[in-house]
Amino acid sequence: xxxRVAFRLAPGDPAVLRATIExxxxxxxxxxxxSARSAGCAFKNPPGDSAGRLVDAAGLxxxxxxxxxxxxxxxxxxxxxxxxxxxxxxxxxxxxxxxVLESSGVxxxxxxxxxxxxx
Numbered sequence: 474x475x476x477r478v479a480f481r482l483a484p485g486d487p488a489v490l491r492a493t494i495e496x497x498x499x500x501x502x503x504x505x506x507x508s509a510r511s512a513g514c515a516f517k518n519p520p521g522d523s524a525g526r527l528v529d530a531a532g533l534x535x536x537x538x539x540x541x542x543x544x545x546x547x548x549x550x551x552x553x554x555x556x557x558x559x560x561x562x563x564x565x566x567x568x569x570x571x572x573v574l575e576s577s578g579v580x581x582x583x584x585x586x587x588x589x590x591x592x
Contacts, residue, residue, distance in 0.1 A: 517584045527576075528569060530577065540558075542565070551565055
C-alpha cells in the first residue's frame with residue numbers, strides 16, 4: 474500500500490517532450506499488439522533475456538488454443554481473437570511455457586496474476 478509519493482521533475486521544452494512521447498507511442502504500436510484484447514505481457518523476462526524472444530525462437534507466434542492466440546506481432550502477448558475462455562488462455566500459457574522450456578531450457582514465469590474462484 475502506497476500512501477505518499479514525491480517526484481522531482483526537471484523542466485523541459487514541451488515540444489521536445491511531446492515529440493519524445495510520440496516516438497515512444499509509435500514504437501509501441503509498431504512492436505506490440507496494442508489494439509488487440511490482451512492482459513499485457515504474459516511472462517516475466519528472465520534475467521538477461523526476453524520472454525518474447527524465447528517464445529519467438531521456439532516458433533510459437535500464432536499458436537492458438539480456442540480463440541486465444543500468441544500474438545503474431547510480439548510473442549509475450551496472448552491475445553483474445555474474440556470469445557476466448559479463460560481455459561483457452563490458461564491452456565495456451567501452459568503450452569508456451571512447456572515448449573519454451575523444452576526448446577531453450579528456460580522456465581518462463583507468469584507475469585499476469587490469475588485469480589481463481591474458490592467453491
